[in-house]
Amino acid sequence: MSRANAIADVCIVGSGAGGGVMAAELARAGIGVVLLERGPERASEDFLHRQDELTNVLRQDFFAPGYRETLRASEREQAVPGRYSMLAQTLGGSTVHWGAWSWRFRADEMRMLSRDGPVAGANLADWPIGYAELEPFYAQAEQALGIAGRAGSNPFETPRTGAYPNPPHVYRPSSRLLEAGATKLGLHPFPLPMAINSRVFDGRAKCMNGGQCAGFGCPVNAKASPLAIHIPAARATGKAEIITGARALEISVDSEGRARGVHYRAADGATREVRARHVIVCAGSIGSATLLLGSRSARFPNGLANGSDQVGRNLMCHIFSLVNFEMREPSLGQLGPPGNVGVDDFHPSDARRGFVGGAVLGEAIDPLPIVSALKSKDYLRGQRAWGEPLSRYLERYPHYCGMIAIGEDLPVASNRVDLDPDHRDAEGVALPRITHTNHPNDVALARYMEARMSEIATAGGALKTFATDYVGARTATGHIMGTCRMGSDPRNSVLDRWCRSHEVANLWVVDGSFFPTSGGYNPTLTIFANAYRVAAHFIAEARRLNLG
Amino acid sequence: MERREFLHLFGAALGAALLARPLAAAAAASTQQALVLNASECALLEAICARILPPVGGVSTREAGCVNFIDKLLAHEERALAPAYRAGLAALDALARGFAALEAAQQVHLLEQLEDGTLQPWPEAAGTQATLFGLLRMHTLLGFLAAPSFGGNRDGAGWKAVGHVGHLHGAGGVSDEQVAGKSV
Numbered sequence: 001m002s003r004a005n006a007i008a009d010v011c012i013v014g015s016g017a018g019g020g021v022m023a024a025e026l027a028r029a030g031i032g033v034v035l036l037e038r039g040p041e042r043a044s045e046d047f048l049h050r051q052d053e054l055t056n057v058l059r060q061d062f063f064a065p066g067y068r069e070t071l072r073a074s075e076r077e078q079a080v081p082g083r084y085s086m087l088a089q090t091l092g093g094s095t096v097h098w099g100a101w102s103w104r105f106r107a108d109e110m111r112m113l114s115r116d117g118p119v120a121g122a123n124l125a126d127w128p129i130g131y132a133e134l135e136p137f138y139a140q141a142e143q144a145l146g147i148a149g150r151a152g153s154n155p156f157e158t159p160r161t162g163a164y165p166n167p168p169h170v171y172r173p174s175s176r177l178l179e180a181g182a183t184k185l186g187l188h189p190f191p192l193p194m195a196i197n198s199r200v201f202d203g204r205a206k207c208m209n210g211g212q213c214a215g216f217g218c219p220v221n222a223k224a225s226p227l228a229i230h231i232p233a234a235r236a237t238g239k240a241e242i243i244t245g246a247r248a249l250e251i252s253v254d255s256e257g258r259a260r261g262v263h264y265r266a267a268d269g270a271t272r273e274v275r276a277r278h279v280i281v282c283a284g285s286i287g288s289a290t291l292l293l294g295s296r297s298a299r300f301p302n303g304l305a306n307g308s309d310q311v312g313r314n315l316m317c318h319i320f321s322l323v324n325f326e327m328r329e330p331s332l333g334q335l336g337p338p339g340n341v342g343v344d345d346f347h348p349s350d351a352r353r354g355f356v357g358g359a360v361l362g363e364a365i366d367p368l369p370i371v372s373a374l375k376s377k378d379y380l381r382g383q384r385a386w387g388e389p390l391s392r393y394l395e396r397y398p399h400y401c402g403m404i405a406i407g408e409d410l411p412v413a414s415n416r417v418d419l420d421p422d423h424r425d426a427e428g429v430a431l432p433r434i435t436h437t438n439h440p441n442d443v444a445l446a447r448y449m450e451a452r453m454s455e456i457a458t459a460g461g462a463l464k465t466f467a468t469d470y471v472g473a474r475t476a477t478g479h480i481m482g483t484c485r486m487g488s489d490p491r492n493s494v495l496d497r498w499c500r501s502h503e504v505a506n507l508w509v510v511d512g513s514f515f516p517t518s519g520g521y522n523p524t525l526t527i528f529a530n531a532y533r534v535a536a537h538f539i540a541e542a543r544r545l546n547l548g
Numbered sequence: 549m550e551r552r553e554f555l556h557l558f559g560a561a562l563g564a565a566l567l568a569r570p571l572a573a574a575a576a577a578s579t580q581q582a583l584v585l586n587a588s589e590c591a592l593l594e595a596i597c598a599r600i601l602p603p604v605g606g607v608s609t610r611e612a613g614c615v616n617f618i619d620k621l622l623a624h625e626e627r628a629l630a631p632a633y634r635a636g637l638a639a640l641d642a643l644a645r646g647f648a649a650l651e652a653a654q655q656v657h658l659l660e661q662l663e664d665g666t667l668q669p670w671p672e673a674a675g676t677q678a679t680l681f682g683l684l685r686m687h688t689l690l691g692f693l694a695a696p697s698f699g700g701n702r703d704g705a706g707w708k709a710v711g712h713v714g715h716l717h718g719a720g721g722v723s724d725e726q727v728a729g730k731s732v
Contacts, residue, residue, distance in 0.1 A: 048718055052695035059625075170724045208721025211713075219717045329729075334713050336727040369693045369712045384663065386600045386685055387656065394604045394692075397710040 008034040008241075009542075011262050011276035013248045013291065016093020017527040018511035019282030020226025020234075025535035027237040031542060034274045035234070036246040036264050038283075039063070039089030042096070043227070047217035053368040056097070057215045063088030063097060069286070070420045070433045079433045081423050085317075086215075086478040087284055091244055092227025094284065094478060095524060099214035099338045100195040100223055101362060101406075102147050103521035104138045104529075106158045106347070107131035109408075112517045116349055116356035122410035122439055123314055125516040128488045128497040131158060134529050137536070141528040145224035146201040149193030156188070156344035166198045168340070169207070174331035174401035175341040175363055181460025182343050192342040192362050195224040195525070204228060207337050211367025214338040223337075249429070251279055251295040251304050251507070259304075259507045265427065278538075280508045282531075285315065288513045289417045289483040290432045305501035310494050312418045314411040314482040315434070316518040319442040320470040322364060323453035324375055324402040325462035331401040333365035346405075346452055347520050355444040357408035358520045361453055364404035372397055378466040402468075403457060405449035406479075408520040410439040417483055438471065446471050479523050484513035499534045510534050580616055583623040584630055590615050592641050595648040597688045599655045604692070605709035612709075614691030617700030621687065633683065636674035643667055 009032040012019050023035045042063075056062040060083050067089060070079035088094040108115050110127035117124035139162055148166040168191030171179065182189040196207050196218075205220040213223065221228035234240035245267030252260045252273065261275035281288045289312040293303035303311050340363055347358040366372040376393045377385045420433035454465045487493025490502035495514050501507040512527045519526070582590055597609035597618075609615075622630040641647050644658055661667045665677040674680065691700035693707065701707060707714055716722060 052697070054690060054694040054698060058690075170728045172727050173729045208717055209724065209727050210716030210721050212715055212717065330711075332727060332729050335716075335722055369707065369710050370690065373689045373693055373710075384660065386659075388602055390600070391602045391604045394601075394710045397712065 006275070007261075008032050008274060008276040010034070010278045010280055011036065011274045012280045012282055013262060014038070014093060014282035014284065014287060014511065015091050015226055015231060015242070016282060016284060016511060017095045017226060017524050018531045019280070020092060020095075020230035021528060021531035022280050022282060022510055022535055022538075023240050023242070024230040024233040024237075025532065026538065027234045027239040029539040029542070030239060031539070033234065033240040034276065035240060035242045036248055036262060036274065037091050037242065037244045038247045038287075039091060039244065041091040041244045042217060044219045044221070048219040051212070051216050053212075053370050057368065057371060059083075060086060063090045063094070063217075066426065068423075068425065068431055070423050070431050072433070072435055073437045075414065075435060079420055079423075079435070081431065084434060085286060085480055087286060087480065090217075090227075091231060091242070092225045093282075095225045096217045096227050097215050098195075098223075098225070098478060098524055099522070101339070101522040102142070102145065102149075102193050102195045102525040103360070104134075104158045104160065105131065105519045105521060105526050106156075108349070109517065109519040109521075112357070116351065119356060119410060119439075119441060121412065122441065123413045124411065125485065125487060125492075127516050128486060129533075134526075134533060135160075137529040137532040138525065140532050141525055144229060145195040145525075145528065146197050146204070147193050147195050147525075148198035150191050153190035154188065154342065154344050156347050164193060166201055168192075169194060169196070169198050169337050171340055172332040172336055173329055174327060174333050174365070175339075177325075177327055177331075177401075177460040177462065178341050178343075178363055178403060178456055179460070181456040181458065181462075182341075182345075184459045185455060187343050187345045187456070189341050189343050192339040194337055194339055196337045197222040197224075202229075209336045211334045211336065211338075211365060213367070247427075248283065248291055249294070251281070251291065253295075253297055253299065253304065253504070257299050257504065259504055278506045278508065280510055282509070282511045284511050285480040285483040285513045286417050286432050286434075288509050288511055290419060290430075292484070292509075293419055294430070300503075305494060305503045305507055307503055308491055308494060310485055310492060312483050313413050313416045314485050314516070315415045315417055315436060315480070316409050316411055316482040316515065317436070317477045318479040318481075318518055319407040319409045319438060319446045320473060320477070321405045321407065321446040321450040321453070322402055322468045322470050323450055323457060324366070324378065324400055324466050324468060325457040326379075326396060326399050326464045326466075327401065327462055328399070330398040331365070332398075333401040334367050334398070336365070338365055338367070339363055343456065346449060353448060355441045355448065357410070357441070357445060359405040359407040359445060359449045360521050361403055361405050361449065361456070364402040366397075366400050366402060369394075369397055372400055375400075375466070375468050378468050379464070381466070399463075403453040405446065405453060406520060406522055407442065407445045407449060408518050409442040411482055411485075411517055412437070412439055443471055479512075479518070481512045481515040481518050481523055484509045485516050486514040487516060498537050499530070508534070508538075580613075582616075582619045584627075585615070585619045585622070585634075588641075589634065589637055590619070591648050592637055593618060595655060596640075596659070596684055597691065599652070599659055600685050600688045601692060604706075605711075607705050607709035609688060609692060611702065612692045612706045613700045613702040614688055616702075617691030617694065617698055618687045620699040621690075629683070632673065632675040633680065635671055636677075636680040639669075639671050639674050640667070
């Protein structure tokens with residue numbers, strides 16, 4: 001495939017939840033795949049010995065060392081370089097270090113404009129696909145990932161047939177506190193569905209219950225990821241060539257305006273081109289948008305497939321609130337997977353609350369001591385956060401736990417990713433520039449959820465609750481969505497219902513970029529399910545030789 | 549020059565251009581010898597760290613090696629900080645006329661003023677007082693709790709002090725019953 005003049009069936013850029021599925025499914029169907037992954041191949045050896053909290057969590061320096069973005073609140077400001085998103089550059093993508101909370105979006109979340117809108121200052125849209133169409137692919141993804149949960153235990157989850165493939169994870173003392181508090185308030189707590197093996201499954205180990213999980217690669221592959229599942233499956237077909245250390249620089253186009261291939265910088269420093277009949281971009285909301293924007297030509301002066309000027313726009317990252325609590329007995333939050341109890345009662349949208357959309361609430365453990373130590377300022381509010389009070393706070397570390405709200409944030413057209421005109425990386429490529437300000441609806445939603453979580457923890461018997469302010473976190477999240485909006489109108493969307501670009505018939509974007517709205521759940525299972533759906537369509541169309 | 553040629557020239561310089569990896573700090577941490585700080589700076593920092601974080605579970609910042617952590621940090625990942633940091637330490641010590649020898653209450657008072665930005669005079673080369681205080685506090689915590697490979701948290705003493713179990717994956721993990729708190 002990489003011989004000069006060879007033309008691959010498909011070139012896939014990025015090996016995460018979208019790219020990993022596309023590579024495995026297409027290769028399984030006999031389609032020839034060349035997969036370019038910017039990062040190296042990291043695996044068990046790295047995850048067992050080389051990770052630590054300072055590197056992985058505080059510096060975000062394990063999975064994308066040296067990676068930088070720039071950030072500003074509005075177009076009137078200069079963007080400041082720093083490390084903001086939690087994206088990874090590694091074989092398997094950012095999913096390698098996810099927290100693995102796995103949800104099917106509710107049917108009404110894909111109809112947000114019809115349900116709640118329009119909202120002034122926001123760019124709401126309905127999804128051009130519905131839950132019924134995604135349902136079998138959610139089931140396929142859940143089975144492939146080995147989701148651990150109890151079907152029907154969440155009365156607010158979207159109705160489903162079929163059980164989860166694995167039983168739920170155990171509750172620790174802090175889970176039982178939250179469960180008791182929620183029950184006392186008339187709410188409906190349930191075990192969080194997680195893509196982490198609660199028993200040996202599909203040839204992968206059971207979770208070892210070491211709390212070092214979210215933000216880290218799993219040394220035993222108990223946590224599902226494309227690295228653990230889809231990359232091996234793709235390799236086993238013999239039809240996938242996987243090139244790591246390969247940074248896509250530009251998608252080239254031919255004289256007819258079709259994608260011709262992908263120029264990339266290889267691990268040895270040389271620049272090469274993969275020519276392909278179809279290019280499938282799966283570099284995440286930031287990577288995919290910046291790749292398209294950087295692929296300019298006479299026909300596409302504003303970036304590839306960007307006649308709508310929508311590429312990079314409608315960037316969403318969810319909004320979070322976090323309430324920590326101290327309990328009488330040890331929480332055991334240092335043990336087990338990152339969970340384990342959830343409350344979804346506040347998810348359904350109800351404008352009478354003063355905002356639209358909702359959030360799922362879930363137990364948020366503090367499995368590692370530095371992040372917990374940094375919350376001392378929230379615990380010690382009203383006094384200096386050092387000296388004896390700080391030492392006493394640290395001594396209570398085993399008694400802390402938390403609850404987090406995954407809040408829906410509204411798409412705003414001016415929240416966007418583009419190429420920074422002033423800052424470049426070590427290779428001379430423009431840094432991704434993030435322009436982002438939360439809509440007032442987001443902030444109202446987050447504050448409401450913060451109050452609800454405090455009530456739950458207090459009702460459960462917490463000695464003290466203390467909130468950590470995440471409203472200002474912006475894109476410092478692992479949930480980056482939007483930037484290549486899926487829609488039926490090419491004037492205000494980038495992709496059609498199959499994640500195929502409106503303007504370039506052989507260019508597809510299959511990752512979280514397609515989300516028209518962000519929903520009140522972690523996005524990754526929906527990214528997986530959509531990728532299975534698009535892969536099935538791609539394969540069916542290929543067999544009918546109907547690919548334009 | 550065409551952009552792709554420009555990038556080709558830079559390809560070989562990739563490795564050198566990446567920021568210092570944690571392994572650099574880890575290699576350095578294997579020595580307790582100070583790489584950046586002189587003896588009086590070390591003594592000053594020991595006193596500052598001890599005041600910011602008095603003994604936790606009986607473990608002092610001196611036992612945990614916080615100052616060694618800071619020294620290695622200033623030698624590698626945060627070397628750009630070192631000049632302002634050291635200018636600030638010098639200014640604080642000068643205002644104290646020997647910080648390490650002061651009574652605890654006097655040390656606390658000076659650190660409060662540093663946190664509030666009210667120490668005078670304060671040299672421009674030392675940057676903002678509140679920023680320096682914030683860094684000292686952060687570095688004390690990191691020196692106490694970051695992985696021992698960075699030069700602090702000596703032999704996991706900081707982790708033991710706060711009751712952190714450490715990295716369990718290499719130690720066999722724990723059972724579901726242990727997570728549930730239902731077994732010893």
